[in-house]
Amino acid sequence: MQNEDVRLAEAQANPYTMPMLKGLDGWLEDGSEEARLALRLDAARLPRHVAVIMDGNGRWARERGLPRVEGHRAGAKSVREIVEASAHLGLEVLSLFAFSTENWKRPAREVQMLMRLLEDYLRKEDRLLMDNDFRLRVLGNKEKLPASLRRELERVELLTRGNSRMTIGLALNYGGRAEIVEATRRILAEGRLKSGDVDESVFSRYLDTAGLPDPDLLIRTSGETRISNFMLWQIAYAEIWITPTYWPDFRKKHLIQALVDFQGRQRRFGETDAGSSS
Numbered sequence: 001m002q003n004e005d006v007r008l009a010e011a012q013a014n015p016y017t018m019p020m021l022k023g024l025d026g027w028l029e030d031g032s033e034e035a036r037l038a039l040r041l042d043a044a045r046l047p048r049h050v051a052v053i054m055d056g057n058g059r060w061a062r063e064r065g066l067p068r069v070e071g072h073r074a075g076a077k078s079v080r081e082i083v084e085a086s087a088h089l090g091l092e093v094l095s096l097f098a099f100s101t102e103n104w105k106r107p108a109r110e111v112q113m114l115m116r117l118l119e120d121y122l123r124k125e126d127r128l129l130m131d132n133d134f135r136l137r138v139l140g141n142k143e144k145l146p147a148s149l150r151r152e153l154e155r156v157e158l159l160t161r162g163n164s165r166m167t168i169g170l171a172l173n174y175g176g177r178a179e180i181v182e183a184t185r186r187i188l189a190e191g192r193l194k195s196g197d198v199d200e201s202v203f204s205r206y207l208d209t210a211g212l213p214d215p216d217l218l219i220r221t222s223g224e225t226r227i228s229n230f231m232l233w234q235i236a237y238a239e240i241w242i243t244p245t246y247w248p249d250f251r252k253k254h255l256i257q258a259l260v261d262f263q264g265r266q267r268r269f270g271e272t273d274a275g276s277s278s
């Protein structure tokens with residue numbers, strides 16, 4: 001079977017994808033901007049994995065004369081909307097960059113508030129995750145996180161580990177370089193593999209994203225054109241979509257727009273458009 005046929009067969013087999021794109025399932029208001037956009041989507045060519053660098057919370061707050069933490073609070077509301085929208089759209093994985101290995105350099109009070117916000121979010125949203133068959137996977141090193149947040153993350157990861165509709169990859173204390181170094185350490189510490197045994201597919205099994213497909217689409221909000229150490233290994237062939245919209249203003253219509261743009265791109269994976277290797 002050709003790749004496209006495989007994708008179509010998978011989309012048809014997915015009980016969540018086709019109903020949404022056929023009838024919009026009552027989720028999107030008839031005639032709304034997002035409903036019109038969604039009608040342009042091809043269910044057979046949706047990305048499996050969308051990764052998001054959520055940026056602009058601080059600027060959103062500053063422009064309103066609010067403390068930065070209010071930007072993060074508003075950002076958490078966008079998280080809720082985008083998680084739900086991603087599931088309705090039939091994505092398999094949504095990864096969110098919530099806290100980087102570099103974010104510890106922020107003022108201690110902001111870090112503390114962010115950690116508390118994340119903990120509250122997990123406490124409140126565990127029902128939503130279970131009711132919707134969502135799985136939580138934490139990407140990044142949990143060791144340095146406050147103990148209460150770590151416990152909460154581990155609780156929700158365990159609670160949701162049998163869920164299969166959509167995986168939410170929450171990147172916390174995450175850095176792409178640190179993840180690659182950590183994967184190398186795991187291979188060495190295990191002591192089982194010889195150098196000739198290690199190829200790309202074996203190596204990727206030691207990354208935090210083991211078992212997940214690589215992102216097909218990387219979204220960054222707030223107009224910055226950097227990767228900021230996010231999923232350096234996994235985004236090798238991802239399409240990149242950047243919007244000037246700040247994360248707290250990011251709505252499902254933006255996500256759908258990103259998917260429409262994604263479907264208009266020609267992905268080559270190193271080949272020419274004729275399909276032969278270049």
Ligand code: FPP
Pocket residue numbers: 054055056057058059060072073075076079096097098099100103117118121170222247
């Ligand atoms: C970047 O904006 C945002 C973050 C570092 C934190 C992301 C956190 C959230 C969206 C809140 C909660 C998350 C979840 C998963 C519930 P910035 O502060 O760097 O903005 P700036 O560049 O405008 O200063």
